[in-house]
Ligand SMILES: Nc1ncnc2c1ncn2[C@@H]1O[C@H](COP(=O)(O)OP(=O)(O)O)[C@@H](O)[C@H]1O
């Protein structure tokens with residue numbers, strides 16, 4: 001089986017990470033000055049680069065070329081060519097130990113780590129322990145980890161990763177250098193997907209690419225997996241195919257639906273909704289996308305400066321359309337619309353007739 005796209009395109013350099021500029025800058029500088037820490041905590045939503053960065057740290061610490069060549073070390077990147085870098089990339093290094101805390105939650109597992117962390121690395125300078133989903137550890141396991149975290153042996157580095165920072169005790173978080181991994185903006189996801197599509201000769205229409213990027217909801221891995229899935233199904237991907245396979249409608253349809261609504265065109269909105277429904281799209285997702293969109297209309301209306309905030313989520317054309325609709329929108333009415341759609345959305349999720357709450361909402365507010 002071919003290597004999954006998201007693994008094939010895992011960044012091999014810090015500078016290949018997208019959307020995490022601050023983290024990249026700090027870690028590169030630390031590497032240049034040979035001042036990487038002994039305990040890190042990477043937190044933030046899934047598919048944003050936490051595990052990737054943990055492995056990059058392991059590579060930086062052990063890269064043979066970095067240790068031999070001061071000029072190279074000044075780049076603050078691993079060489080990706082030496083035995084150590086290659087071993088880490090192929091998951092065959094004995095000195096990089098990845099532990100999934102979700103399935104190894106207890107005190108015994110942590111005792112094992114404490115035991116094994118003492119012995120010297122086998123083939124490299126540092127042993128790197130990557131503890132994923134660290135929030136899943138039990139209370140006693142956290143306690144057992146504290147001391148090791150505070151004073152690991154000189155040859156060891158611990159990198160913890162989690163999607164749920166709030167579940168970690170302060171005793172743990174305060175003992176590590178913390179890095180937030182932000183959700184990735186749609187435009188950045190689109191750029192990386194476009195690069196992959198080109199390299200893999202996947203013929204994908206721009207609107208379909210946009211949809212796949214949006215469907216990831218900030219997770220590059222999710223978008224990459226989706227692209228993989230669709231590409232294995234069909235080599236030429238148009239918007240319709242992407243809509244069918246993701247169960248979402250493209251932003252163009254959301255824009256058009258919102259436009260009927262803002263223009264107070266009840267008949268147009270109902271007809272349009274019926275069409276979308278007949279095409280078999282997921283209406284719950286449509287309602288969610290519509291709420292997000294109307295919220296953007298309202299924001300721009302109230303504060304035109306919000307345009308800058310939306311720039312990472314929307315393309316230039318989309319911003320032009322958004323601003324046009326905001327001009328036509330009325331503040332009070334839009335607030336009321338958003339409230340009603342939120343109510344319709346929660347009703348739809350449990351209703352056997354998802355379309356009805358939406359239709360009622362349109363009838364109550366338009367015309
Ligand atoms: N910031 C990023 N830049 C580039 N690719 C990324 C980024 N974040 C995630 N990816 C892609 O998603 C895949 C999974 O990322 P990973 O680091 O395992 O995410 P996390 O550990 O945060 O869930 C990577 O192999 C890569 O293809």
Ligand SMILES: [Mg+2]
Nearest residue numbers: 050051132161
């Ligand atoms: Mg991960």
Ligand SMILES: [Zn+2]
Nearest residue numbers: 063079082085
């Ligand atoms: Zn190397």
